[in-house]
Every structure is written in structure tokens, then in C-alpha cells.
């Protein structure tokens with residue numbers, strides 16, 4: 001039987017069994033609409049309130065500042081467009097980074113068409129935003145700064161505390177996309193000093209299609225969907241109670257297991273990295289060697305295109321992702337690796353291994369075993385790899 | 391998987407990988423869409439392509455089309471070889487996903503370029519090409 005090894009946890013994760021258990025009643029006997037005043041509705045409302053409290057506790061804030069959404073993409077859209085529209089009388093300038101998720105970048109591009117001006121901060125070779133560079137770009141009419149917490153392609157952790165301090169000094173709203181950092185590093189909105197923060201359930205063993213936007217009290221924000229008075233009229237639509245309950249449970253588990261999981265995953269990732277570096281020549285790590293969420297390892301295999309590596313690993317039952325243009329759908333190589341100055345051929349050769357709960361030492365040893373053969377076979381086929389080196 | 395069985399078969403067991411020593415024609419093409427690269431070598435005898443080999447840095451479709459075109463072109467006259475288009479290759483592979491059709495350009499263009507290269511070399515008088523070496 002072919003082994004199945006999932007090393008794409010940054011794309012999505014399976015729902016944790018405890019999360020699934022917690023959700024089931026809310027699809028069945030406790031299916032009520034939280035806006036109804038009868039027993040069924042009240043049950044749903046209690047579950048909603050409890051979930052909100054759990055999330056607030058985890059983020060170290062007040063439940064009134066927690067808004068449930070349909071996921072990371074919606075949270076990012078609401079944060080960017082919502083604050084931009086609400087504060088356009090104050091200014092039309094927004095600052096973000098060149099390595100954000102498309103949910104941020106495309107929201108910003110949309111706003112540019114609406115007359116806003118956006119600066120995309122450059123990053124260094126590790127993918128880090130420079131606080132001095134942020135300072136320089138701030139204008140009188142800057143209304144929002146959005147810099148992600150941990151990057152989804154190579155895991156680099158941005159200096160959010162330092163960046164948000166700059167925003168605070170100048171009275172500008174600061175948003176961070178923490179979709180990839182939850183469960184890996186502590187997220188305390190007071191310590192981080194952010195005004196808005198996005199989360200997504202399915203990246204930490206919760207369900208898909210549910211997310212959170214933290215909005216600090218006093219932040220002016222225009223809703224994007226209009227309808228009922230759900231989520232304090234900032235996000236209309238009947239609440240996805242099973243999803244929300246699942247997300248809250250997933251947060252509880254993440255909090256409970258973070259320390260243990262974090263160090264376990266770090267060991268796995270390091271073990272894998274060491275074996276790969278020993279066995280395969282001309283491999284380069286993308287991202288910061290230390291300032292990085294431990295579960296993401298992004299490596300470029302010189303001379304070999306990413307999709308051809310993915311397909312070969314897939315045939316062995318191993319699931320990974322790539323920053324190669326050939327796999328992106330848009331046929332652009334990774335904007336993240338390009339922004340870091342990774343040469344195009346190495347961006348084409350990048351593979352993201354993202355580890356998670358299901359992975360064991362045997363798993364990573366198996367991958368480290370089959371990988372050298374695959375790379376060497378593809379390099380023999382490559383017109384841009386000097387064979388003599390291997 | 392979005393690829394046909396035939397594509398995957400050629401991807402897993404590509405035919406004619408490598409280089410030809412002192413080839414009669416070489417065609418090198420970079421894919422302007424995604425940045426990938428293919429190099430195709432041909433040996434020509436009596437107006438016929440008698441051997442073809444390739445090296446490709448590219449996706450599954452690029453590797454499979456490279457492999458397929460080296461098979462298709464063997465023992466074809468130059469005129470027949472020039473008629474091989476990206477559609478010919480894609481069809482021989484039981485089709486390609488829509489967003490991967492551009493990869494088959496790589497193979498067809500590299501072949502046409504290799505034939506062109508062969509013709510250019512032949513045009514040059516022997517003495518000139520010797521002097522060039």
C-alpha cells in the first residue's frame with residue numbers, strides 16, 4: 001500500500017477529532033439560528049457567546065472586539081477595505097508589504113482603482129520588513145498599515161510589535177494577518193499592539209469557511225455586507241454556528257498543545273532539513289533561518305522545476321506545495337520569493353514543506369529518503385544544471 | 391490529477407533524455423509565460439531526423455511534451471517534422487489541461503528551431519564553418 005504523507009499544512013489542515021465532535025450537535029439537534037428568541041435560538045446564541053469568549057481569551061482581549069467571518073480572505077478584505085472606506089475623509093494612503101497574501105494584495109489593488117494610494121514595502125533577503133523603511137513611507141494622509149505576522153510561503157515572522165509601535169506613534173491603524181502564526185507562536189493583541197488581526201479556522205485544525213477579525217474598540221470600519229444586525233452590524237449574515245464552535249474548540253486545543261507541538265514540529269523540521277542538506281547538493285533555504293514559524297520549510301532545489309518535484313512526490317504519496325509559476329495558476333512565480341530577491345530559476349525550484357500534527361519522524365525520514373533520487377533524476381533532465389557538481 | 395494517464399506515463403518514463411554529441415541541430419527555447427527552458431538536439435541523415443534527445447527544466451506537461459515530440463519526430467523527413475505543431479503533441483498525449491497548452495509550445499518551437507539550426511549550418515560553406523571552430 002502506498003504511504004500517504006501530508007506535508008502541506010500551510011495550505012490547510014484536517015479537522016481535529018475533538019473539534020469535529022464539538023461541531024456535530026450544532027448541525028443536528030442544536031441547529032437553531034442565534035437571532036431567534038426561542039429555545040433553539042437561545043442555545044445557538046449561548047454557543048456563539050461562549051465561542052467568542054474563548055477566542056477573546058486566547059487573543060487576550062474583550063469578546064466585544066471579536067467578529068466572526070467566513071475565513072481569512074474575508075477577514076483581510078473587511079480589515080483593509082472596511083477601514084479604508086470608513087476613513088477616506090482622513091486620507092487615502094495605505095502601506096502594506098510586497099509579500100502579503102493575495103487577500104491583502106488584491107484588496108489593496110482594488111482600493112487603488114477606487115482612488116486610494118498604496119505603498120508596498122520591500123523586504124530583505126529573508127523576507128523581513130524594515131521598520132525604518134516603514135517610517136519613511138508614512139505620510140500625513142496614511143490611514144492604514146497592514147503587515148502580516150508570519151508569511152505563508154516561507155514562514156518568516158515579521159517584527160509586528162515594532163511596526164505597530166510606529167503606527168501607534170503616528171495615529172495610524174495597524175492590521176496584521178495572523179492566519180499562519182496561530183498555534184505556532186503566541187498571539188496576544190495587546191503585546192502585538194495591533195488594531196485589527198485576521199485568523200482562519202482551517203489552518204489550525206478547525207473547519208474551513210470560518211475565520212475571525214479582531215477589531216479594537218474605537219476603530220472605524222465600514223461593513224462590506226449589509227443585511228441583519230449580526231456581528232454588531234459589521235458583518236451581516238446568519239452566523240455559521242457549527243463552524244464558529246469548531247474554530248473556538250480548535251483555538252482551545254492550539255492553546256493547550258502549543259508548547260508541546262511547537263517543539264515537536266521544530267525537531268521534525270530540523271531533522272528533515274539536516275538529512276536533505278546531507279544528501280542533496282545545491283539546496284537553498286528560503287526565508288529566515290531562525291525568525292520563522294517552525295512548521296514551514298521552504299527549499300529551492302537548483303536546476304529542477306517545482307511542479308515536476310511535486311508530481312514525483314505525489315506519486316510516492318507525499319503532498320507538498322511549490323512557489324513555481326507552473327503550479328500557481330497565474331503562471332507567475334511566487335511574488336514572495338521574487339520580492340526577497342530569489343533569482344527566478346530558484347523561485348521556480350522552490351518547494352514548501354509544511355509540517356503538522358499527523359507527521360512523525362518516520363514520515364520525514366521517508367521523504368528524506370525518496371527525495372534525493374527524485375531530484376537527481378530530474379537534474380539529469382535539466383538543461384540548466386551542471387551534472388558534474390552532483 | 392489534472393494530467394492524462396499518457397502525460398503521466400511520459401512524465402514518469404521520459405524517452406530520449408539527454409544530449410547528442412555533435413548534433414546536427416539544436417533548438418533552445420525559454421517559455422515566456424512561466425520561464426521554463428527546453429533544449430532539443432537532432433541528428434539528421436538524408437533529410438530525415440534519425441535521432442532526437444532533449445533536456446527540459448519545466449512542469450509535468452513540459453517534460454511529457456518534450457518526451458513525446460522526440461518520439462514523434464524520429465524518422466520523419468524535415469518537411470514532415472516541421473508540420474508537427476503543439477496540437478499534434480497535445481493530441482498524442484490525449485490532451486493537456488487548458489492552462490498547460492502553452493507548455494506544448496515549448497516542445498514544438500524547440501523542434502522548429504533545431505531544424506532551422508540544422509538548415510543554417512548546412513547553408514554555411516564547409517570552409518567557413520571550419521574557420522569558425
Ligand SMILES: Cc1ncc(COP(=O)(O)O)c(C=O)c1O
Pocket residue numbers: 010011070071072073074076101103148150151152177179180200201202209211
Ligand atoms: C497568510 C494567509 N492569509 C489569508 C489566507 C486566506 O484564508 P482563507 O483560506 O481562510 O480564506 C491564507 C490561506 O490561504 C493565508 O495563508
Ligand code: FES
Pocket residue numbers: 325326327421424425426448449450451452490492493496
Ligand atoms: S513549462 Fe512552466 S507551466 Fe509548463
